[in-house]
Amino acid sequence: MTTHKKQDPRSIRSKRVFKEAAVDILIENPDISKLTVQKIAQRAELNRATFYLHFLDINDLLKQVVYDIFDDLLSKMSPTLQIDNLNNQEQLITFLDYFYKHRKILAVLFEHPGFIKKMHKTLKDLIVIQRKSEGADTSEITLSMDILASSILGIIMWWLRNGVHFSSEYIASQIIELYR
Amino acid sequence: MTTHKKQDPRSIRSKRVFKEAAVDILIENPDISKLTVQKIAQRAELNRATFYLHFLDINDLLKQVVYDIFDDLLSKMSPTLQIDNLNNQEQLITFLDYFYKHRKILAVLFEHPGFIKKMHKTLKDLIVIQRKSEGADTSEITLSMDILASSILGIIMWWLRNGVHFSSEYIASQIIELYR
DNA sequence: CAAGAAGTGTCAATTAAACAACAGATTTTA
DNA sequence: TAAAATCTGTTGTTTAATTGACACTTCTTG
Numbered sequence: 001m002t003t004h005k006k007q008d009p010r011s012i013r014s015k016r017v018f019k020e021a022a023v024d025i026l027i028e029n030p031d032i033s034k035l036t037v038q039k040i041a042q043r044a045e046l047n048r049a050t051f052y053l054h055f056l057d058i059n060d061l062l063k064q065v066v067y068d069i070f071d072d073l074l075s076k077m078s079p080t081l082q083i084d085n086l087n088n089q090e091q092l093i094t095f096l097d098y099f100y101k102h103r104k105i106l107a108v109l110f111e112h113p114g115f116i117k118k119m120h121k122t123l124k125d126l127i128v129i130q131r132k133s134e135g136a137d138t139s140e141i142t143l144s145m146d147i148l149a150s151s152i153l154g155i156i157m158w159w160l161r162n163g164v165h166f167s168s169e170y171i172a173s174q175i176i177e178l179y180r
Numbered sequence: 181m182t183t184h185k186k187q188d189p190r191s192i193r194s195k196r197v198f199k200e201a202a203v204d205i206l207i208e209n210p211d212i213s214k215l216t217v218q219k220i221a222q223r224a225e226l227n228r229a230t231f232y233l234h235f236l237d238i239n240d241l242l243k244q245v246v247y248d249i250f251d252d253l254l255s256k257m258s259p260t261l262q263i264d265n266l267n268n269q270e271q272l273i274t275f276l277d278y279f280y281k282h283r284k285i286l287a288v289l290f291e292h293p294g295f296i297k298k299m300h301k302t303l304k305d306l307i308v309i310q311r312k313s314e315g316a317d318t319s320e321i322t323l324s325m326d327i328l329a330s331s332i333l334g335i336i337m338w339w340l341r342n343g344v345h346f347s348s349e350y351i352a353s354q355i356i357e358l359y360r
Numbered sequence: 361c362a363a364g365a366a367g368t369g370t371c372a373a374t375t376a377a378a379c380a381a382c383a384g385a386t387t388t389t390a
Numbered sequence: 391t392a393a394a395a396t397c398t399g400t401t402g403t404t405t406a407a408t409t410g411a412c413a414c415t416t417c418t419t420g
Contacts, residue, residue: 010376010407013225036397045193047378052399190377190406216367227408232369361420368415378405385398390391 015054017044019065022058023105030108032062065105066115070122073098089172096156096168103160110157124149195234197224199245202238203285210288212242246295249285250302253278269352276348279336287340296333304329 021043025035035058041048055061076098099106109115124146152175159171201223205215215238221228235241256278279286289295304326332355339351 008376008408009225009227014377037399038397045189047189048398049379049400050377053376057399188378188406194407217369218367228368229370229409230407233406237369363420364418366415366417368413370412372411373409375406375408377407379403380401382400383398385396387396388394390393 011054014044014046014050015064017046018051018054019061019068020044022061023065026108027104030111032058032108032112062109062112066109066112066118069102069105069109070118073122089176092172092175093168096159096171099156099160100168107160110160116153116157120146120149120153123153191234194224194226194230195244197226198231198234199241199248200224202241203245206288207284210291212238212288212291242289245285246289246298249282249289250298253302269356272352272355273348276336276339276351279340280348283340290337290340296337300326300329300333303333 018040022035022040025039025043026032037051037058038048040058040061041051055064073095076094110119155171155175159166198220202215202220205219205223206212217231217238218228220238220241221231235244253275256274290299335351335355339346
């Protein structure tokens with residue numbers, strides 16, 4: 001059990017503001033190579049030196065952004081997973097709504113090396129958790145989950161790429177239809 | 181000539197954030213008597229004690245908010261006043277657009293004692309500046325300007341009270357028609 | 361109306377952010 | 391490609407914000 005020393009609210013805020021600033025800039029201009037610490041600090045209205053109190057470099061910040069997104073996603077998913085009478089479709093819609101809400105930064109991050117792989121792993125884990133909660137045999141589920149995760153990820157990426165013309169409800173119903 | 185010592189960006193930001201927080205709270209709940217330093221600090225994500233580094237009390241903050249608004253208004257008006265071929269109507273529309281943009285906080289501030297009086301003075305000054313730029317005799321203009329300012333202020337207050345159903349262009353044309 | 365809750369204004373001590381300067385790396389552009 | 395401009399990562403020092411406490415006043419509500 002790690003003891004987290006209580007953080008100064010200034011630190012908490014600064015970390016958040018730096019990340020928000022970076023995300024905002026990336027949404028305006030998705031070219032990560034054009035992102036600089038100076039621009040982030042400027043947008044965050046914080047000193048450039050302060051950046052280095054919280055992050056090693058831009059890549060470290062982006063990793064934390066990615067981590068935050070997954071953390072947020074998991075915190076949104078787990079409560080619903082604990083409700084027994086919730087069916088697949090409702091969970092899937094929660095999942096898709098999350099993607100819709102964060103579609104702009106996700107579209108940028110999908111271009112980021114390593115993100116898709118991490119996304120895949122998280123998605124698979126979520127599917128495994130779900131299947132287990134449905135009482136499936138542990139030995140049978142792990143095998144085909146990669147393929148299933150890949151398919152869903154492919155659909156999501158297509159969905160995001162194409163400007164999200166369809167509702168999350170419709171996509172959910174299509175995914176369920178496909179893997180019935 | 182007062183020498184302004186260059187301010188720390190943290191101070192500048194804190195002052196701004198406190199004011200924004202107060203305005204936000206007032207727009208949500210226009211009852212000034214319900215506004216507290218604690219709520220402002222909480223909304224601003226700053227410590228309550230920090231508030232007192234920048235403001236004497238809530239009233240002092242509100243005075244500064246009022247001042248900022250007028251400062252902003254005057255900076256928006258003066259450039260147009262210097263353009264010779266600009267007519268009354270265009271100036272009036274600039275003026276009215278400003279009110280439209282800030283209508284929410286202005287609706288709150290119009291309830292604030294002293295605001296209408298200050299508003300009146302500023303409006304009169306603007307009218308006087310305008311009349312002078314039109315080459316009017318200095319002795320003739322000051323007298324009826326109070327009545328004129330009161331009328332325009334009355335129209336603006338009515339306009340704001342009634343949910344701004346009409347465009348600033350239409351109101352401008354009506355005001356000009358009235359005082360032709 | 362009495363008691364608890366919430367808000368005020370202030371303080372000394374602590375901590376995080378700003379500053380400014382630096383050498384060196386990278387990118388732009390003439 | 392050479393020069394200029396921008397960006398990087400780091401540092402010691404200064405300054406503003408946080409903290410938690412304090413005595414006091416003003417709501418709020420049973």
